[in-house]
Each structure stands twice: as C-alpha cells, then as structure tokens.
Amino acid sequence: MNGIHEQLRAAGLRVTSPRVAVMEVLGEAQHVSADTVAKAARSRTGAVSTQAIYNVLSDLVSVGLVHRIEPSGSPALYELSTRGTHHHLMCRECAKVVDLACEHGTDPCIMPPKKHGFSDIEADIVFWGTCRECRTRPNRSTNR
Amino acid sequence: MNGIHEQLRAAGLRVTSPRVAVMEVLGEAQHVSADTVAKAARSRTGAVSTQAIYNVLSDLVSVGLVHRIEPSGSPALYELSTRGTHHHLMCRECAKVVDLACEHGTDPCIMPPKKHGFSDIEADIVFWGTCRECRTRPNRSTNR
DNA sequence: TCATATTTTGGAATTATTCCACTTTAGGCC
DNA sequence: GGCCTAAAGTGGAATAATTCCAAAATATGA
Numbered sequence: 429m430n431g432i433h434e435q436l437r438a439a440g441l442r443v444t445s446p447r448v449a450v451m452e453v454l455g456e457a458q459h460v461s462a463d464t465v466a467k468a469a470r471s472r473t474g475a476v477s478t479q480a481i482y483n484v485l486s487d488l489v490s491v492g493l494v495h496r497i498e499p500s501g502s503p504a505l506y507e508l509s510t511r512g513t514h515h516h517l518m519c520r521e522c523a524k525v526v527d528l529a530c531e532h533g534t535d536p537c538i539m540p541p542k543k544h545g546f547s548d549i550e551a552d553i554v555f556w557g558t559c560r561e562c563r564t565r566p567n568r569s570t571n572r
Numbered sequence: 573m574n575g576i577h578e579q580l581r582a583a584g585l586r587v588t589s590p591r592v593a594v595m596e597v598l599g600e601a602q603h604v605s606a607d608t609v610a611k612a613a614r615s616r617t618g619a620v621s622t623q624a625i626y627n628v629l630s631d632l633v634s635v636g637l638v639h640r641i642e643p644s645g646s647p648a649l650y651e652l653s654t655r656g657t658h659h660h661l662m663c664r665e666c667a668k669v670v671d672l673a674c675e676h677g678t679d680p681c682i683m684p685p686k687k688h689g690f691s692d693i694e695a696d697i698v699f700w701g702t703c704r705e706c707r708t709r710p711n712r713s714t715n716r
Numbered sequence: 717t718c719a720t721a722t723t724t725t726g727g728a729a730t731t732a733t734t735c736c737a738c739t740t741t742a743g744g745c746c
Numbered sequence: 747g748g749c750c751t752a753a754a755g756t757g758g759a760a761t762a763a764t765t766c767c768a769a770a771a772t773a774t775g776a
Contacts, residue, residue, distance in 0.1 A: 441753095441754095442741085442742055442743075442753065442754070443742075443743095444741075444742070444753090444754065444755080446754085446755070447754090461732090462732075462733080463731095463732080475756090476755085476756095477755060477756050477757070478733090478756095478757095479733095479734080479735090479755070479756070479757080479758095480754075480755050480756075482732095482733065482734075483754070483755075484754090484755095487754090496644075498644030498645055500640075500642030500648070501642060501648075501764095503731080503732060503733090504644070504645075504732085504733090517688060517690055517693070519690065520692075526688050526690075528688075544661055544670045544672075544703075545703060545704035546661055546663065546670075546699075546701030546702060546703050546704070547701055547702050547704075547707055548664075548701055548702050549661070549699050549700065549701035555690075555693050556693065557690030557691055557692055557693035558690060558691050558692050559688075559689060559690050560689035560690070560691075563691055585722095586722065586723075586772085586773050586774070587773075587774095588722090588723065588724080588772080588773070590723085590724075591723090605763090606763075606764080607762090607763080619725090620724085620725095621724060621725050621726065622725095622726095622764090623724070623725070623726080623727095623764095623765080623766090624723075624724050624725075626763095626764065626765075627723075627724075628723090628724095631723095645733095647762080647763060647764090648763085648764090717776100718775105718776090719774105719775100719776090720772105720773105720774095720775100720776105721772105721773095721774090722771105722772085722773075722774095723770105723771080723772070723773085724769105724770080724771070724772085725768105725769085725770070725771085726767100726768100726769095726770100727766105727767090727768105728765105728766085728767085729764105729765080729766070729767095730763100730764085730765070730766085731762100731763090731764085731765095732761100732762090732763090732764105733760105733761085733762085733763105734759105734760080734761075734762095735758105735759085735760070735761085736757105736758095736759085736760095737756105737757100737758105738755105738756080738757095739754105739755080739756070739757105740753105740754080740755070740756085741751105741752105741753085741754070741755085742751105742752095742753080742754085743750100743751100743752100743753100744749105744750090744751095744752105745748105745749085745750085746747105746748095746749090746750105
C-alpha cells in the first residue's frame with residue numbers, strides 16, 4: 429500500500445524513518461531546498477539531524493528516486509524523479525521556479541553534439557529570467 | 573592601445589588596478605574560479621582584497637564584459653565574454669571543463685519555448701559527464 | 717586642484733554543505 | 747523472537763564560497 433517502502437527496498441536502501449519522511453515531503457512539495465526538506469521532515473518525524481537529511485537526499489539521488497537541481501548561486505533543490513524529465517525557469521530576483529517541459533524534441537536540448545571522450549553525459553538546464561511580478565515591482569534595487 | 577582601459581570606460585566603469593588586473597587575468601585563462609582570479613591578480617598587482625575580486629567580477633559580469641558560469645556544486649567560473657556563446661562540458665570527478673559550441677542551431681538550445689511571463693531569459697547549460705581519464709582511472713571510489 | 721561618488725580594504729558573518737568519531741538501528745539468520 | 751553486523755543516524759565542529767559592513771582610498775570631471 430505504501431509505495432515508499434517498496435521504492436526504497438527496490439532501490440536497495442533500508443527503510444528508515446528519515447528516508448520515509450523525506451520521500452513523503454518530496455511527494456507533497458516541488459523543488460524544495462535541503463533546509464525546507466529538513467524542516468518539513470522534522471515536523472513529521474520529530475528530530476532528524478541535518479546530516480541525515482543531506483545523506484538521505486544524496487542517497488535518494490544516487491539511486492535515482494530523487495532529482496537534484498542545482499541552480500546557480502541558490503541552494504540545491506530536490507524533487508521526485510517520477511515527475512518526468514523537465515527543466516526549470518527561475519526568477520533571478522525572487523527565485524520563483526517554473527517547471528518547463530522541453531518542447532524542442534528530446535535529445536537535441538539535452539545532449540551535446542560531441543562527447544569529447546566523456547561518458548554518462550547529462551544536463552540539467554536552468555533558465556534564468558525575471559518574472560513579471562519582479563519586473564513590475566516599483567522600487568526594486570539594481571543588481572549591486 | 574590597451575583595450576582594457578577602453579573596454580572598462582565604454583562600459584561606464586572606472587579604470588582601477590583591480591579591474592585591469594582581473595581583465596588581464598581573464599584574458600589569459602579560461603573558465604577560472606574567483607579564487608584563481610584572486611591569486612593571479614595578486615601576483616600581478618600586489619595586494620588585492622578578496623572582496624575587491626568579487627566586486628570586480630560582479631561588476632564586469634553586470635556590464636557584460638565577463639561571463640559567469642555556475643556549475644552545480646562547484647564554485648562559479650569566469651571568462652571573457654568575447655569568446656562567443658558556448659556551453660560547457662564538465663567532468664563530475666575532476667571538474668575538467670571543455671568548451672562546447674552549441675551545434676544544434678542557435679535558439680532552440682538556449683531559449684525555452686514559452687516565457688511564462690519571464691523576461692531576459694538566458695541559460696548557461698553545463699553538461700556533466702565523466703571524462704576518459706577519470707573513467708579509466710584504476711581504483712576510484714564510488715560516489716559515497 | 718578639489719569635491720564627491722565610486723571603489724577598495726579588512727575583518728567578521730552567513731550559508732550551504734561536508735567531515736568525523738561515536739551511537740543507534742534495520743533486517744537477515746539461527 | 748532475539749542477536750549480529752553492516753548500514754544509517756547523531757552532534758558538533760570544520761570548510762568553502764561568498765557577502766556584509768563601516769571606514770579609508772581613489773578615479774573622474776568640474
């Protein structure tokens with residue numbers, strides 16, 4: 429019934445409460461930071477060490493259950509891999525994130541033309557822009 | 573004669589020794605970290621504060637003279653914008669960087685299909701892979 | 717040459733993440 | 747059902763990259 433236990437098992441991971449809590453949190457929120465995951469997991473399980481959160485997230489990413497987005501300058505964000513491949517569009521000013529299907533076909537956008545001897549190539553593309561709200565907000569400060 | 577002074581002026585920036593030093597450093601090296609820039613600038617100009625390096629790099633990026641690459645998990649890298657638009661292929665293990673022309677035409681790879689109300693959209697695509705040297709190195713440790 | 721806005725300095729603070737040594741726990745086994 | 751052992755978690759300190767702040771220095775243009 430509870431798919432999380434089975435997913436963990438299938439991935440060769442032991443079922444522990446931090447892991448279950450993190451999976452549950454990620455099931456309810458999209459692209460969240462480690463810190464956000466930690467808070468949400470704690471309000472669910474009680475005490476969970478920060479280290480455990482990072483370990484769990486790292487393990488889940490390793491086995492492919494979770495996807496890590498690492499936007500420039502912002503802390504890494506995590507989401508369940510089950511949502512399918514997509515990229516992200518992020519506001520430079522308020523860090524809002526919009527999911528973005530790659531509509532230019534499949535490979536071209538995510539595979540580089542020449543491999544240069546590299547293997548296992550992948551790309552997470554984060555597009556940066558300024559969202560409407562930020563753009564039209566009255567007195568916003570310039571960039572520095 | 574010295575294009576750097578003029579480039580700075582044209583961009584509306586005052587000509588200061590940290591700025592000139594940083595521009596010179598970037599003229600000789602590709603995709604270097606702030607720390608590397610700092611060391612190289614110091615060996616050229618004498619003392620330059622870390623803060624100045626960050627300020628200068630940030631200013632140069634703002635006016636478009638310098639391009640910042642922000643690979644996931646690694647410190648930001650900087651390079652002169654004059655080298656034209658290209659993306660990067662980086663080794664997960666040794667952080668080696670290969671320049672990569674986008675050969676799938678121009679727009680498709682760097683513009684998202686729908687703007688979702690965002691403006692000034694851009695993307696720096698960093699492809700990740702494992703380079704030949706790392707892949708064939710004998711006893712490399714697994715990922716955690 | 718001077719005034720002033722812009723830059724730089726130095727030092728401390730932050731943020732995100734990782735390291736380390738020790739304790740706890742999940743899950744196979746008798 | 748209760749051990750055993752490897753796997754996972756804890757707590758606390760450490761690190762790395764970057765930013766904040768207030769004071770001192772300096773580039774420019776009037």
